[in-house]
Amino acid sequence: xxxxxAGTRLEERWRGILAVHARTMCEIDRVLHPHGLxxxxxxxxxxxxxxxDEGGLCRVQNLVGRVHLSQSALSRLIGRLEKDGxxxxxxxxxxxxxxxxxxxxxxxxxxxxxxxxxxxVLQRTLGERYEDR
Numbered sequence: 001x002x003x004x005x006a007g008t009r010l011e012e013r014w015r016g017i018l019a020v021h022a023r024t025m026c027e028i029d030r031v032l033h034p035h036g037l038x039x040x041x042x043x044x045x046x047x048x049x050x051x052x053d054e055g056g057l058c059r060v061q062n063l064v065g066r067v068h069l070s071q072s073a074l075s076r077l078i079g080r081l082e083k084d085g086x087x088x089x090x091x092x093x094x095x096x097x098x099x100x101x102x103x104x105x106x107x108x109x110x111x112x113x114x115x116x117x118x119x120x121v122l123q124r125t126l127g128e129r130y131e132d133r
Contacts, residue, residue, distance in 0.1 A: 024125040031117045035110065036084065040077055042118055043067045045086065045111040048103045057102040059092065086110060 028039040037045070047066055051058045060078065064071055078101055081087040086107035092098030103111065 020125065024121065027121045027125060028118055031121055032114055035114050035117075037110070037114060040067060040069060041081060042111075042114060044074075044077060044081065044101075045103065045107055046115070046118070048087065048101065049108060049111045049115075051102075057100055060089075060099045060101055063101070081107070 025039045028042065032038060032042055044063060044067055047063060048058055060074065064074055067074060067077075069077065078087060078089065082089055082101075085104055087101050088104050090100045090102070092100055
């Protein structure tokens, strides 16, 4: 079956999106590595830092769809962040199956320190391309 011109353009756009994503993630990993974080680590800290609750409290289940990791990969990531003292887990009192995760003071300080680095990468890799959309 021959590809249509429209189909080819869609494929090219898709590959372009994947390339921008890969470059952006690699660059975030590179600038955050000296701080002991990767792009996915930062994403979890960033979501928790912007949680509506002042304490940065969020159910782990609510993080799954936002960080684009499987449940098991997210659990391992949270385990590493907890071991490093950046987050704290607790069991939900209303639903014993639910687990809450929150930033610690150390986690909030590290997030605040590296946030400008991550935003700078986003501006460089995405800024001009996606402004005014």
